[in-house]
Amino acid sequence: MARSDLLLNLIRAANHADVALIRRTVEALIADERAKQHNVFADRLAAALKQTKGTPVLIVTEKEGLAQKGATINFYIEENNVKFEINLDAVKAADLQISSKVLRVGKIIQSPKK
Numbered sequence: 001m002a003r004s005d006l007l008l009n010l011i012r013a014a015n016h017a018d019v020a021l022i023r024r025t026v027e028a029l030i031a032d033e034r035a036k037q038h039n040v041f042a043d044r045l046a047a048a049l050k051q052t053k054g055t056p057v058l059i060v061t062e063k064e065g066l067a068q069k070g071a072t073i074n075f076y077i078e079e080n081n082v083k084f085e086i087n088l089d090a091v092k093a094a095d096l097q098i099s100s101k102v103l104r105v106g107k108i109i110q111s112p113k114k
Helices: 006-014 017-034 039-052 088-093 099-106
Strands: 073-078 081-087 105-107
Touching: 006 017, 017 039, 081 088
Parallel strands: 081 105
Antiparallel strands: 073 081
């Protein structure tokens, strides 16, 4: 059985659209499973993780503040209308292309500088 702290960390990372934390957590799960000699499961996790490496990932959320934290597109309600924001830094980091028509109707934001 995987460590509960790692599973909880994985859920938190997914809730915050933190792709880097998801990757680090899965890597820790793989190491933990290998230490317990659960090599078949560890191999399956590693294979799944490898499939996503270098693959463009579009992260779509609907929770306030997640676009600023790295989600690509975030939906929100404003004056009873559904609107969306696009994080251009996340688009670039994921090597995605977004239609200029979509960019015109969305609210453009960028991640805070670190």
